Amino acid sequence: MNLRSVAATLVLCFISAGHLLAQTVVLSPTKIAFPAHPANLPSDPQEVTLSNTGNANLVVSSIAASGGLSQSNNCSVVAPGKNCSIQVSDISSILGPHTGVITISDNAPDSPQLLPVRGSTIATFGFSPSALRFGNVQVGSKSNSQSIRVANYGPSFTIRALTVDGDYSQTNNCPTTLATSQTCTVNVIFQPTANGPREGILLITSKDLGFQNPLSGFTAALLGSGVGGQPSQLSSSPFVLSFGVKTTFDVSSYSGQVELMNVSTSKPLTIKNVSSDGPINNEVGVYQISSTNCVGTLAPGGQCSVLVKQNPATNTLFSQTVVGEIMVAADDIPTPHVVPLTTNIQGEVGLNPSVIVFPPQAVGTSSAPVSVKVNNNMDRSGISLLPLAVSGDFSLVSIGENPCGSSPSFDPGGSCTLGIVFTPNAVGTINGAVSFTLYPECDPEHFLNCTNGQIVVLKGTGE
Numbered sequence: 027m028n029l030r031s032v033a034a035t036l037v038l039c040f041i042s043a044g045h046l047l048a049q050t051v052v053l054s055p056t057k058i059a060f061p062a063h064p065a066n067l068p069s070d071p072q073e074v075t076l077s078n079t080g081n082a083n084l085v086v087s088s089i090a091a092s093g094g095l096s097q098s099n100n101c102s103v104v105a106p107g108k109n110c111s112i113q114v115s116d117i118s119s120i121l122g123p124h125t126g127v128i129t130i131s132d133n134a135p136d137s138p139q140l141l142p143v144r145g146s147t148i149a150t151f152g153f154s155p156s157a158l159r160f161g162n163v164q165v166g167s168k169s170n171s172q173s174i175r176v177a178n179y180g181p182s183f184t185i186r187a188l189t190v191d192g193d194y195s196q197t198n199n200c201p202t203t204l205a206t207s208q209t210c211t212v213n214v215i216f217q218p219t220a221n222g223p224r225e226g227i228l229l230i231t232s233k234d235l236g237f238q239n240p241l242s243g244f245t246a247a248l249l250g251s252g253v254g255g256q257p258s259q260l261s262s263s264p265f266v267l268s269f270g271v272k273t274t275f276d277v278s279s280y281s282g283q284v285e286l287m288n289v290s291t292s293k294p295l296t297i298k299n300v301s302s303d304g305p306i307n308n309e310v311g312v313y314q315i316s317s318t319n320c321v322g323t324l325a326p327g328g329q330c331s332v333l334v335k336q337n338p339a340t341n342t343l344f345s346q347t348v349v350g351e352i353m354v355a356a357d358d359i360p361t362p363h364v365v366p367l368t369t370n371i372q373g374e375v376g377l378n379p380s381v382i383v384f385p386p387q388a389v390g391t392s393s394a395p396v397s398v399k400v401n402n403n404m405d406r407s408g409i410s411l412l413p414l415a416v417s418g419d420f421s422l423v424s425i426g427e428n429p430c431g432s433s434p435s436f437d438p439g440g441s442c443t444l445g446i447v448f449t450p451n452a453v454g455t456i457n458g459a460v461s462f463t464l465y466p467e468c469d470p471e472h473f474l475n476c477t478n479g480q481i482v483v484l485k486g487t488g489e
Contacts, residue, residue, distance in 0.1 A: 049134040050080035058143045060116045064179045065147035068096070069116040074141060076101055076130065077109040086110075086132045092415065092461035093126025093481040094118025095143055101130075116145035125381070125483045127459040129417045138417055140457045142483070150180030153228070156347070157247035160216040165255020169216040174228065174246055176212060178204040183232040191303065191353065192226030192364045193218045194248050218252025223265070225249055225366045227351055231306055243306030247349045247366070259295050259358045261287050262365045267352070269336045269369040280336045281316060284352060284365050288324040295324045296357040300332055304350020304367060312337055313350040313367050320354070336369060347371070376401035377462070377482055384448040384486035395423050395445040398460075398482055400430055402440050418458020419450050420484050450488025458484035 054075045063069045076099075078084040084104040089112060091097040096117050101110035118124050128141035154175045163169045176198075182205040190196045193216060200210035218224045226248040263285045272280075288295040297320045304313040313334055320330035332352055350367035378399045387393050416422055424431075425445030450456055460482040 048080045049078055049082050049084040049132070051084065051130070051132065051134045051136065051139050052077045052079050053130075053139060053141055057141065058114055060143070060145040062146040062148050063116065064150040065118065067150070067180065069145065071113040071115045074112040074114060074128070075109050076104065076112060078104040078106055080134075081106045084132055084134060086130065088129075088131045090129045090131075090415075091126065092129070092459065093143065094124060094145070095126040095128065097128055112141075114141075114143065116143070116147070118145055118147055122146065125459075125481060127417065127457075127461070127481055127483075129415075129459075136452070140417055140459065142457050142459075148179055151176075151178050151244055153177075153244070153246040155246075157249060157349075158214055158228075160248075160250030162251050162253045163216055163218050165218050165220060165252040167217070169250065171213045171215050174212050174214065175209055176200060176204070176230065177209045178206060180206065182206050182208075185230060185232060187229070187231045188212065190214060190226055190228050190248060191351075192248070192362060193224045193250070193252070194226045194228075196228070214248060216248070216250040218250060218255070220258045221252050221255050222258055223249075223251050225351065225364045227303060227349055229303060243304070243311075245305050245349050247347075257289075258363065259288060259290050259293065260354065260356060260363050261289050262352075262363070263287070266366045266368060267334060269367070271370045282334050282336070282367075284332045284334065285329055286320055286324070286332065286354065287329045288326055290326050292326055294326060294328075297321055297324060297330075297354060298357065299353075299355040301353050301355075302334065302350060302367070303353060305348055310337055311350075312348060312369075313352075315352070332365075334367065336367075379482075381483045382446060382485070384484070386487045386489045387448050387450050389450050389453060389488045391449070393448040393486075395425050395447050397425050398444040398446065400442050400444055400462075415461040416446075416458065417461075418484060419448060419452075419456050419486070419488070420458040420460075421447050421449065422460070423447050444482075446482070446484065448484070448486040450486060453488045456486045456488055458486075460484065 058072050060069050086101040086104065089097060089099050089101060094117055096115045097112055099110060099112040101112065104110050114128060123146045126143040128143060130139040131137055154177060158172045158174055160169045182203055184203050185200055188198060188200060194214055196212050196214045198210060198212040204210065212228060228246040228248060229243060231243040267282045267284050269280050269282055300315060300318045300320050302311060302313045302315050304311060313336055316333040316335045318332040320332055324330060334352065348369045348371060352365040352367065354363040356363060382396050384393050423445040426443030428442045430442035430444045462481065
């Protein structure tokens with residue numbers, strides 16, 4: 027045997043020995059999908075088995091959950107042919123479909139291994155639909171009845187009041203106590219008393235001690251217009267008072283003003299009372315009247331103002347449109363007059379896109395960077411993202427006029443751009459993720475698992 031043959035044999039032996047000693051990780055299942063469950067309440071856990079099918083000890087250094095997930099495990103050193111288990115739960119407070127990832131770091135050649143997770147959360151209490159639209163209805167006549175379904179997916183609670191206002195009436199089959207997973211139906215009829223838009227709300231309140239979510243009042247919008255009758259003597263500017271976009275971590279109070287006007291050129295108008303209605307948080311209305319000079323007689327063409335405060339209750343609200351109203355009781359026929367109030371609750375960070383699928387890429391080469399816009403919807407400065415964690419065969423690069431960097435911090439309403447590059451190290455499908463965690467809202471010293479963590483899902487194919 028010549029020296030070249032001996033060398034080749036030794037190389038093969040080393041390769042074979044390395045192969046025999048290699049740790050091999052097998053996950054079962056390879057991905058998880060949680061059924062829909064109430065936001066802010068942990069889902070039932072699902073178990074993942076991690077097996078070592080190699081011939082050397084597998085040393086698991088860390089298992090991390092991101093994207094609104096939590097995990098517990100008994101994985102440490104996994105001997106050849108043995109396995110351990112990972113219990114995964116969905117704890118996301120982000121309403122609707124979302125994605126997460128479990129990242130497993132160990133001494134296997136393909137470390138880290140990624141377990142993609144999909145979940146979907148629903149509000150613990152909700153209306154379906156969230157608004158009823160009656161269109162144009164002749165003044166003095168009644169619309170057809172429309173139904174709205176009330177669903178409770180959280181702990182049972184007692185319905186203290188179920189009301190509609192303005193030009194609306196209702197009947198319902200809701201019990202005094204609405205149990206978990208129970209639904210009931212409210213039937214609403216619109217009977218306009220004046221021309222023009224005649225908005226209202228459906229309000230359900232509960233003040234039970236131990237109500238799991240601090241919210242104790244929920245609203246749905248009622249929308250309709252009267253035609254063919256007497257015009258209203260009172261107008262408002264704006265017609266709808268919007269407090270704009272707020273986030274679930276927003277703890278500030280905001281004020282907005284509505285101008286009321288007696289549109290008659292000859293007849294005075296007496297305003298008897300001005301009040302607000304809407305969702306209730308810890309027995310405090312989300313919308314309250316701060317001040318008004320409208321109570322009394324409003325001369326023809328006269329104006330007055332109503333100052334409305336939106337209380338800092340959005341930290342207990344899910345992503346949704348939160349509706350309320352100003353109610354003005356006057357001595358004209360179409361009373362009360364209603365001015366709608368609205369706030370749009372969104373997530374803290376917006377990601378566009380939130381899923382990136384790279385085209386097939388040759389092993390060992392890098393793709394062109396793909397950009398993700400990161401929008402900050404928070405209400406105050408001093409918010410940053412903890413160092414971004416990227417997993418799989420993906421890396422972050424600087425891109426755009428305002429690159430995010432590894433730990434971006436920006437002002438309210440600001441944005442930055444994230445660049446992601448795919449460099450496959452093996453043939454086949456490769457999953458990854460970029461994980462985002464807000465600071466200080468999700469300070470790791472105080473939060474073991476952040477329910478508001480978000481991720482960008484990454485997918486690519488090595489060839």
